[in-house]
Amino acid sequence: MTLVITAPVTGRVVALADVPDPVFAQAVVGPGIAIEPDDDATVATAPVAGSIVKIHPHAVVIGAAGDRGVLTHLGINTVQMSGEGFTVHAADGDTVASGQKLIDWDPQAVRASGRSAIVPIVAMQAEEASLTMLAQAGDHVTAGQPLMEWADPA
């Protein structure tokens, strides 16, 4: 079954290669896309339905059908903020629906701290060819809007 990955935040679409972090930009975790969040994009939602493999204040991995892991990372180097300004609304192991609110945060506060607030969305260890982009760099997307499709690894 093709997995539709929705935008976890509202903002402007950016190519993953343009994310200011070598691990994401070089797709070491996997291929994907990124969103530069709007100033008022303070809610991060689940990009897919599934169970939460790991949730941190600044990042979440959801395991979807077909053993497909989707990583959403709120900002770059935000692990250094130790959760300050982030409120988590789910826990490891929880079953979540696509579009469900997972984390409240403040992109403006992240930028004010000197960090990038960009949000990479990564299809973990996916084959590049199995991903179809439904939005292009420069597009403005709303949280919950389809962003990309991940073909069944079958």
Place this chain on the structure above:
Amino acid sequence: MAKAEKILEGLGGFDNIVEIEPCITRLRVVVVDPSQVQDAVLKAAGTFGVVRSGSAIQVVVGPEADTLAEDIEDLR
């Protein structure tokens, strides 16, 4: 634990490690001597990849980063 031991070996052992910090899918490691870090050993340990920037080494391991960081500390 075998995986943690392999990663520790690939990083050049505790003598070469200044700090290890897990971040959702990666281990952020500061090392004494980057030349003692063996990418091939880290790859063979089952990691996704290694990104280097001077003495800062990032080992991408997937969502088990927290557990692996603890396992490595337990080897001390």
